[in-house]
Amino acid sequence: MDIKYIHEPTDLQCGQAVLAMVLGKTPEYICSLLGNDRETDLKEMKQTFRAHGVWISDERKQAESKEDLPPLALLSLETPRCWHWSLYCEGTFYDPEHGVMEDFPQSARKYFWELRPQKQK
Numbered sequence: 001m002d003i004k005y006i007h008e009p010t011d012l013q014c015g016q017a018v019l020a021m022v023l024g025k026t027p028e029y030i031c032s033l034l035g036n037d038r039e040t041d042l043k044e045m046k047q048t049f050r051a052h053g054v055w056i057s058d059e060r061k062q063a064e065s066k067e068d069l070p071p072l073a074l075l076s077l078e079t080p081r082c083w084h085w086s087l088y089c090e091g092t093f094y095d096p097e098h099g100v101m102e103d104f105p106q107s108a109r110k111y112f113w114e115l116r117p118q119k120q121k
């Protein structure tokens with residue numbers, strides 16, 4: 001999957017940035033769609049992915065390293081500052097706050113949900 005990196009517009013829009021990267025939209029579109037320009041919760045993330053044809057697993061799993069991750073994953077990370085949404089795709093981390101990285105941003109706990117984009121017809 002081809003991901004175009006999006007930096008979070010504000011410190012509270014990591015979820016909107018992740019949704020925008022996966023769905024090929026803008027964070028502003030996602031904020032408008034959700035009616036929310038602040039923190040997103042898991043329910044909003046799942047509903048938005050599913051409404052746009054992206055499969056997301058029901059089960060949250062813990063990761064110790066990137067080898068534990070599927071090809072595409074929504075990440076929930078306990079960073080030094082807060083809980084934070086991030087994205088992993090095929091060996092690369094697309095973090096709305098920290099940029100494009102080869103490994104997890106600094107985080108004490110790492111959880112993920114597998115994502116699968118809708119197959120192109």
